[in-house]
Amino acid sequence: MFTSHDGLCSIGELAERAGVTVKAVRFYSDRGLLPEASRSAGGHRRYGPEALGRLRLVRSLRALGLPVREVHRIVDEEEDGADSVLEDAVAGQLRELGSQLQALRWREAALRLVQECPPEDRADRLRLIGAVTAPPSTAPLARFWRAWLPPRMPTRATAAFLEAAVPEPPADPRPAQVLAFARLNALVTRPCTGAERPQPAAHRGAGARESAVLYAGLAQAYELAGTQLRRGRAPRAGEELDSFVDAYARTNGSRDTADFRRVLVGQLSVDPRIDTYWELVAEVITPSGGPPEPTPGSAHDWLFTALEAQTTGAA
Incomplete structure (x- = not known):
C-alpha cells in the first residue's frame, strides 16, 4: 500500500519501488500496459x-x-485468472530462440570454415556459403528431387522419399558439414537441362500407383542394406537384395527370376549417377568422428554391387 493520503503514488515512486526508470514506466503506460488510476491537478x-x-x-x-x-x-489474461496465453507465448519465444541459436551456430561454423581454409580457397568458400541462409533452407534440395521423381507420383510417397533424400541441417554443425551443405545447395541449383537429369531407365513407364509401390519397396530395401553397411558387411545376396529386386519386379508386373535380374542389372548400370550428392549427404548427417551414415545412395550402390556380382556369377 502506498503511503499517500489517497492510496496512490506518483510515477517516480512507482518506478523506484519496481526498480525501473521513470522513462520505462511512462513507456508502458503510453502503450496501455500500465493503466493510470488518475491524474493530479x-x-x-x-x-x-x-x-x-x-x-x-x-x-x-x-x-x-x-x-x-x-x-x-x-x-490482461492474468487479471482473468488464466495462463494459456503465457504458455503459448513462452513456447513461441522458445521456438524463435532455438532458431536464432541454430543460425548463430551455423554462422560460427561458417566463419571457422573461412578462417581455417587455405587463403587460395577462401574466395570459393565465401561464394558457396554466401549462397545459403543460416540456418540453411532445404527447399532447393526438395525442388531438385521433385523434378527428378516420376511425374504424378502420390503425395505420400513423394513425402516419404524426400524425408530420406533431403538431409536436415545439423543444429550444431562442424565447419565440414557447413561446407558439405553449401556444396549440396550449389549442386542442386546449378543450371541444367532436362537431358542432364533423366529419369532412370528402370523407373520409366511407371504410373502413379506403380511409382508408389516402387519407392516404398526401395525404401524397405535401403533400410535393410543400411543395417549391413553400419556393420561393415560387404555386398552379398540375401534378404536385402531380394527386397530390392522385388520392388522392381512388382512395379513391372514381373516375377523375380534369374532372367529378370540380368535385365535389371543392365538397366541399373546405365542409370544416371549422382554419387556426389549422396557423398555430401553422408558428410552432413554423419556425427563427428563416426563412420559414414548410410544414405539411399550408398544403400543403392551396395545392393547394385550385390546384384551385379550375383548375375555375373550365375552367367
Whole structure:
C-alpha cells in the first residue's frame, strides 16, 4: 500500500519501488500496459496499489524477450485468472530462440570454415556459403528431387522419399558439414537441362500407383542394406537384395527370376549417377568422428554391387 493520503503514488515512486526508470514506466503506460488510476491537478500520473505487481510482471516478461503485444495479452489474461496465453507465448519465444541459436551456430561454423581454409580457397568458400541462409533452407534440395521423381507420383510417397533424400541441417554443425551443405545447395541449383537429369531407365513407364509401390519397396530395401553397411558387411545376396529386386519386379508386373535380374542389372548400370550428392549427404548427417551414415545412395550402390556380382556369377 502506498503511503499517500489517497492510496496512490506518483510515477517516480512507482518506478523506484519496481526498480525501473521513470522513462520505462511512462513507456508502458503510453502503450496501455500500465493503466493510470488518475491524474493530479498538475496533470501528473497517479497509480494505484495494483500497478506495482503489474509493472513487475511486465518487466519480467519483457526481460524474457517477449514483444509488447504479447505482454499486453498476458497481463490482461492474468487479471482473468488464466495462463494459456503465457504458455503459448513462452513456447513461441522458445521456438524463435532455438532458431536464432541454430543460425548463430551455423554462422560460427561458417566463419571457422573461412578462417581455417587455405587463403587460395577462401574466395570459393565465401561464394558457396554466401549462397545459403543460416540456418540453411532445404527447399532447393526438395525442388531438385521433385523434378527428378516420376511425374504424378502420390503425395505420400513423394513425402516419404524426400524425408530420406533431403538431409536436415545439423543444429550444431562442424565447419565440414557447413561446407558439405553449401556444396549440396550449389549442386542442386546449378543450371541444367532436362537431358542432364533423366529419369532412370528402370523407373520409366511407371504410373502413379506403380511409382508408389516402387519407392516404398526401395525404401524397405535401403533400410535393410543400411543395417549391413553400419556393420561393415560387404555386398552379398540375401534378404536385402531380394527386397530390392522385388520392388522392381512388382512395379513391372514381373516375377523375380534369374532372367529378370540380368535385365535389371543392365538397366541399373546405365542409370544416371549422382554419387556426389549422396557423398555430401553422408558428410552432413554423419556425427563427428563416426563412420559414414548410410544414405539411399550408398544403400543403392551396395545392393547394385550385390546384384551385379550375383548375375555375373550365375552367367
